[in-house]
Amino acid sequence: MAVGNTWLRNELSGLLTPEQIQGVFRSSDAIKALPTAELESMVRSSFVESFNLQMHVVLGFAVAGVFTALLMWQRIQVRVP
Numbered sequence: 001m002a003v004g005n006t007w008l009r010n011e012l013s014g015l016l017t018p019e020q021i022q023g024v025f026r027s028s029d030a031i032k033a034l035p036t037a038e039l040e041s042m043v044r045s046s047f048v049e050s051f052n053l054q055m056h057v058v059l060g061f062a063v064a065g066v067f068t069a070l071l072m073w074q075r076i077q078v079r080v081p
Helices: 002-013 018-026 028-033 037-072
Strands: none
Touching (some): 002 018, 002 037, 018 028, 028 037
16 A cells, blocks of 8 residues: 555655665565664564554545445435336
8 A cells, every 4th residue: 555655665764774675665574684683673663553554544444435325325215127
């Protein structure tokens, strides 16, 4: 999802070099190759936060869909013969 990736790139730009960011986006195995365990932990938690952001966006669309369906509800339903 574009929202999560954009947020994650901005978050990681303060922690990693552009080459490391590209590597992490290509394969999650690149996280293991980072210099310190603390940096690995920070990158992993950034990915978790990005996933949570994506889920909040999906939840928002789902709630909007439910409200839209409720607003279109009619007491007497339209029937097509």
